Amino acid sequence: MTFDFDKEINRLNTSSYKWDLYGDKYIPLWVADTDFEVPPAVTDRLQKLVDKKVYGYLLTGNGIYDAITDWFKREYGAEVKGKPWIKIIPGIVPALAVASNLGLEEIEPAKVDGKWQQQTESVTAVPNYSALIEAPETAGNIMKQVQMKCELRADESGYEYEYYSLDFDALQAAVTDKTKVLYLCNPNNPVGRVYSYEELKQVSEFAKKNNLIVVSDEAHCEVVYEGKHIPFFTVDEYAHENSISLYSNGKLCNLPDLIMAFAVIPNEELRTKFEKLSYAFGEEHVMNVEAGIASYAESDEWKKQMVAYLKANRDYLDAELKKRFPKDKYPEFKMTHLEGTYLLWLDFGNINSQWFMDNAGVFMSDGSFFGGTGHVRLNFATRRELLAEALDKIEKAVKTDKI
Structure with missing residues (x-):
């Protein structure tokens, strides 16, 4: 079975910390949760549990x-x-x-x-x-x-x-x-x-x-x-x-x-x-x-496909950021070559998260929270179409500021 990770899921007004903290004011690429449905096996097990309509004390088995x-x-x-x-x-x-x-x-x-x-x-x-x-x-x-x-x-x-x-x-x-x-x-x-x-x-x-x-x-x-x-x-x-x-x-x-x-x-x-x-x-x-x-x-195949999609997102961002912010024009721009996680560590020349919120409408985590002032952390665990939209906004804001 092939899983569709490009499917759009509207998480607004779902009590989502990631999406509802500021509503639709910003594209949220900050806190480390993803915008994908959970593995089907999880939903199946939970549905069977809910159908029983009883939630007594749990005896945790093996x-x-x-x-x-x-x-x-x-x-x-x-x-x-x-x-x-x-x-x-x-x-x-x-x-x-x-x-x-x-x-x-x-x-x-x-x-x-x-x-x-x-x-x-x-x-x-x-x-x-x-x-x-x-x-x-x-x-x-x-x-x-x-x-x-x-x-x-x-x-x-x-x-x-x-x-x-x-x-x-x-x-x-x-x-x-x-x-x-x-x-x-x-x-x-x-x-x-x-x-x-x-x-x-x-x-x-x-x-x-x-x-x-x-x-x-x-x-x-x-x-x-x-x-x-x-x-x-x-x-x-x-x-x-x-x-x-x-x-x-x-x-x-x-x-x-x-x-x-x-x-x-x-x-x-x-x-x-x-x-x-x-x-x-x-x-x-x-x-x-x-x-x-x-x-x-019960979710090995789903996980395999999920990691493959995230890796493709990583590679997409890597290629796009190199193209949009070439070293000869943006020597201050730096990024890591990500070995793991879906969190990309970026340095646009000591520009903080608030600046991107105000000027690009994109919410990334500020590096100061992690002991890395001057950086931002971008969560790319979302559909690629939204990443492309966020990149367009980031590029426009940075290039407008540079002019």
């Missing part, structure tokens, strides 16, 4: 755990020992917050401005997912941000892209005896890197050297165009025993408000600590579980 376990084996050749290793969570963001409390018992309280405080420190490399950056502080702890290395790298044609990599010297300089957690986002949102095994091995060795727990946000792991996603807990023994890897079906399957999110924690002691910290998360919801089984066990 179905969801088997679906996740089989998915890891099928996609990554990774062994996950079912329910003992998997902790279902209400979303990745709450898990990012509570994880910052790991090691809190090792921190001596200190008096700050006349008040006793007990805080851990975490560290991460930016640009990075905004909620990941904010999560430790939401939990009352401290997040240290370290800039990634950014250089220009030419492809076969000679076109130079921004290329981001982790700066381990800068990360080392940020670590203190209060630093307990290293946060990683892979694939990286917003710069689109899919880290190689060698890079992840360096992360693990760095964490081991500094006795850190690695919390790896892998929400976009199913949206990879080049290379192969590597679950962090599979990298080596230290990563296996000292990490919390976070996943969800929210991104590729467009289920952020019917999400099946979970943590994979192979180490029993660490898993017990995390479960105690996350006790208030409560129980999973029956609809989320059914959608989770469908998305992880």
